[in-house]
Amino acid sequence: MNNLTDITISELRRLLDQKEVSSLEITKAYLERIEEADKRVRSYITVTKEKAIAQAQRADEAMAKGKASSLTGIPLGIKDVICTKGVNTTCGSKMLESFRPPFNAAVMEKLEAQNAVMLGKLNMDEFAMGSSTENSAFFQTRNPWDLDRIPGGSSGGSAAAVGARLCAGSLGSDTGGSIRQPASHCGVVGMKPTYGRISRFGLVAFASSLDQIGPLARSVEDCALILEVISGHDPRDSTSLPHPVPPYSKACTPGLDGFTVGIPEEYFVEGLDPEVEKAVKGAIDSMASQGAKIEKIRLPHTEYAVATYYIIATAEASSNLSRYDGVKYGFRAKEYSNLMDMYKKTRAQGFGPEVKRRIMLGTYCLSAGYYDAFYKKASQVRTLIIEDFKKAFEKCDCIAAPVAPTTAFRLGEKVDDPIQMYLSDIFTIPVNLAGIPGISVPCGFDSKGLPIGLQLMASHMQEEKLFKTAYNVEAALNLQAHWPEP
Amino acid sequence: MAKITVSEVEHVAHLARLTFDDQEIEAFTRQLNDILEFVDKLDALDTSDVEPTTRAIELLNVFREDEVKPSLPVEEATANAPLSEKGAFVVPRII
Numbered sequence: 001m002n003n004l005t006d007i008t009i010s011e012l013r014r015l016l017d018q019k020e021v022s023s024l025e026i027t028k029a030y031l032e033r034i035e036e037a038d039k040r041v042r043s044y045i046t047v048t049k050e051k052a053i054a055q056a057q058r059a060d061e062a063m064a065k066g067k068a069s070s071l072t073g074i075p076l077g078i079k080d081v082i083c084t085k086g087v088n089t090t091c092g093s094k095m096l097e098s099f100r101p102p103f104n105a106a107v108m109e110k111l112e113a114q115n116a117v118m119l120g121k122l123n124m125d126e127f128a129m130g131s132s133t134e135n136s137a138f139f140q141t142r143n144p145w146d147l148d149r150i151p152g153g154s155s156g157g158s159a160a161a162v163g164a165r166l167c168a169g170s171l172g173s174d175t176g177g178s179i180r181q182p183a184s185h186c187g188v189v190g191m192k193p194t195y196g197r198i199s200r201f202g203l204v205a206f207a208s209s210l211d212q213i214g215p216l217a218r219s220v221e222d223c224a225l226i227l228e229v230i231s232g233h234d235p236r237d238s239t240s241l242p243h244p245v246p247p248y249s250k251a252c253t254p255g256l257d258g259f260t261v262g263i264p265e266e267y268f269v270e271g272l273d274p275e276v277e278k279a280v281k282g283a284i285d286s287m288a289s290q291g292a293k294i295e296k297i298r299l300p301h302t303e304y305a306v307a308t309y310y311i312i313a314t315a316e317a318s319s320n321l322s323r324y325d326g327v328k329y330g331f332r333a334k335e336y337s338n339l340m341d342m343y344k345k346t347r348a349q350g351f352g353p354e355v356k357r358r359i360m361l362g363t364y365c366l367s368a369g370y371y372d373a374f375y376k377k378a379s380q381v382r383t384l385i386i387e388d389f390k391k392a393f394e395k396c397d398c399i400a401a402p403v404a405p406t407t408a409f410r411l412g413e414k415v416d417d418p419i420q421m422y423l424s425d426i427f428t429i430p431v432n433l434a435g436i437p438g439i440s441v442p443c444g445f446d447s448k449g450l451p452i453g454l455q456l457m458a459s460h461m462q463e464e465k466l467f468k469t470a471y472n473v474e475a476a477l478n479l480q481a482h483w484p485e486p
Numbered sequence: 487m488a489k490i491t492v493s494e495v496e497h498v499a500h501l502a503r504l505t506f507d508d509q510e511i512e513a514f515t516r517q518l519n520d521i522l523e524f525v526d527k528l529d530a531l532d533t534s535d536v537e538p539t540t541r542a543i544e545l546l547n548v549f550r551e552d553e554v555k556p557s558l559p560v561e562e563a564t565a566n567a568p569l570s571e572k573g574a575f576v577v578p579r580i581i
Contacts, residue, residue: 102562195542209542238548239541307525318502325503327575329566339578344505356504360514361521363502364490377528379538384531386539418517419524435542460543 004029005165006483009074009222010249012168016063016073023063023073026168027056027117030075034119034166041486042141043151043161045080046088047120059115070225070249071116077167079158080121081128082213083202084108091204092124092136092154095324095331095350105202106237107171107213107230114229119167122157126352127321128173128206130154131181131424134415135354142411143185144486145450149408152182155216159186162216163451164486169217169226173203175210176309177403177428180440183216184403184453187442187479189223189470190216194460195435196241197227199234207316208239210309210432218483220441220470224248227463243461251464252471257291259469262396266302267427273406279444279452280402286476287400287469295396299388304381305430306422311365311378312433318362324350357418382433389434393459398469400456402427403440407450427455437463441470442479489519 004012004026015021031049038044052075059073078084081091083101085108090096104112111118125135133141133156141156143149144164151160155172159182162170172179174192183190192214203213215226231245263284268277288294326332326346333345351359365374392399404424414421431438436457443454454473458465490498495515499506506514560573569576 099566102558102565196545235550239543239545241543241545301531304528304531307528310521311525311528322503326568327577328564330568332568336578339580340503342578343503347503348505351504357514357517359502359504360495360498361518364494364498364518364522367498367501374525376538377533378525379540380533380536381528381531382539383536384533419520 005033008219009071009168009217009225010219012074013070017068023056023059023117024053026073027052027075027119030119030167037164037486038166040142040147041144041160041164041166042139043122043157043164043166044077044120045090045092045123045138045157048087048118051087052117052119055115055117059117062115069114069229071111071114071229073115073117074168075117075119076111077119077122077158077161077170078108079124079155079170079172081124081173081204082107082171083204084118084121088121089204090121090138091128092126092138093351093355094137097331099330101202103202106199106234108202110230110232122155122161122170124157125154126355127204128154128175128178129317129354129358131177131421132414133157134411135352137352140411142486143408144484145187146408146448147486149410149450150185152185152408154178155182155190158216159183159188159190162186162188162218163484165483169215169222171213171230172216173211173213174432175206176313176432177425179214179216180428180438180453180455181404181425183440185408185451187451188216188218189220189439189441190214191223191227191439191466192431192437193227193231193463194241194437196239197231197437197463199232199237199240201234201236205320207313208320209316210313220467220474221249221252223439224252224467246464248463248467251467253468254472254475255291256287256469256472259292259398260295260396261287261292261469262295262297262392262399264297264299264302264392264399264401266299267401271405272402273446275446276402276404276406276452280400280454283443283454283473283477284400286473290472290476297392297395297399299392299430301381301384301388302430305385305433306426308378308381308385309429309433310361310422311374312382314358314362315365315375316362318359318366321355321359385430386434389430389436389459397465398456398458400454403453403455407446407448407452431457436460437466439466439470441473443473443477444479490515490522
């Protein structure tokens, strides 16, 4: 069988269940392809070859005994911000370059319980801070559609690996758009569930009130399959929601009769590339032709979201990253004169410039005399943004919008202008502030052949509405068969 | 909102346990000023009657029973330490 690496997880599941192929064959196919193509894409920081083969063999043994679940034997890539026991977890940073967690993240426990296969750990912007993977301390991941362009970020490796067919699916993390934006730039499906849907136990923290793990894959149904497995309450994460996990993949059914899709005028403004706008509007038209009612809505505080986010997220980050002190794990400076000097030199040498910039901004916003003006103010604006969404969802089931104002930009194009970089998250950030679920699904290409994503948003715990709508867009536009050869 | 000065940046760096050379301090001061000007736009909003959002979801008082549970053995807990001895982390003398 050719091209085991090209097909979806649900296709692989069918082949495995019908014993037409083994997990070992699929895993080896991906490992071979990684060895060849990842020289150019550079999506993996660590490839766990022996472990993957052993896991594939265990999966084949389990299936032979009749014990197959949806992800048994399926090879996945894991963003390097998720703790994998005994396997380097670097967060794209020198600070954790040789860190081997003594425990597995909750999501890893769930994947291992099903005998899924981990191919390796995927590259990212350092500590999940960035929108282009240019902030990785190790190397640059490239967009598989054009190797001179960014894959997006911070889950750049997770999106590029799926787009370049170097894994069947991947896990990323999303704090301000870090799954949805790279998914859009790499032409794959990526989603962030409701805050609290997936346990953050073992997810290295960036901004605790915004972070969520989420799946990336080559089809909407595949994302739903992964979400079913990794979701659920976890007593070790006090922010994890107690709600049961519905069979999300069953939401992928044809037809949008009775659905109302809201179009926010604030997302279709100057700065939005006309080709992106055209593709997004084309997707909206396809939803209408499948029975959806299209309704104009307003999200009036959208323009304040980036400023709000950059206060709240950096404040939370400055607190979360204070644990990196060279004492218990991670990097420690070689020379220092006393404890304070050890802390300062360790952190100055271990962190990259973007991380330091955000720690500095966050520390300033929380410092005595400034807390009310910055953090409290931003938290109040956050309430206004949440209320915007509450009102909007009274009138519609899903909101449709672009994911990013442009397609993938060139490497180096925005590194010198932090604010320009931050503005590339303008459409994805509000979703994190509100804690609602959002998905990016491919909806076209620009004249350079670069992918464009459609963003759909739904209210808390309404992932099924997202999947149903995204599934129908995907079916109508039928872009799936077209993949890059990097 | 007042612009941030070099000495304020140095103070914040100390709070954040970071250290910079003079060139970096200048660059940071400029970039932080740009970002602070950018976030000034929030002042345009009247939030006098708005409750701050302090948590992302509506869960309250998530407790567990006060039961001792197993935790990491000492060898595993110190396995990643830059410097350790006899199950403890070694750091420069404080006292």
